[in-house]
Amino acid sequence: MIATELPAWAVVVISLLLVIGGLVTVIGSLGLLRMGDFFKRMHGPSMGNTIGTGCVLLASMLTSSVLAGRPVVHELLITLFVVMSSPVTAMMLMQAALYRNRARNR
């Protein structure tokens, strides 16, 4: 089992990061399910995905770094990519929704 090789502080920090990431992600997805309007629904997944991905990737980086005994930061690539791409998709979807609502009301 992996946890026997990790020091205690790493186990505590990684577990905390995983729990926070999971909670934020599930709350964001619950917002996607429960909110009433598309523009209200937009908030939940954008927040949840960014913070949840950040927490999980930080935990993954910490695990592999502590296990390898040296900094292993290749998960930074996914973090960078998700943080860059999530606002772009949100903005494009909002633009599309605005355009479609306007075209339908005309």
Next chain:
Amino acid sequence: MTMLFTYAIWFAQTCFVLAMVFAAVRLIRGPAAQDRVLAFDTLYINGMLTLLMLGIRSRSTAYFDMALLIALFGFVGTVALAKFLLRGEVIEP
């Protein structure tokens, strides 16, 4: 300590799978096309996170490459769908 780590990983994985279920319900039920695209975006990000949890559990680096590919192609797919909803064409002449 071992139990704490195991429980945290179980909890996080359950949360991500639950989030995937919520996104799938919205994907099926969504009233407009943009809701479905947003739900698809959430779905693939949560799938990527589930894969990363598997990677933490099994300390294998193969899952990292899969997660990177999912993030990459999911982004391309979402942008293409949003572009299609906006203009009616993916690649404009």
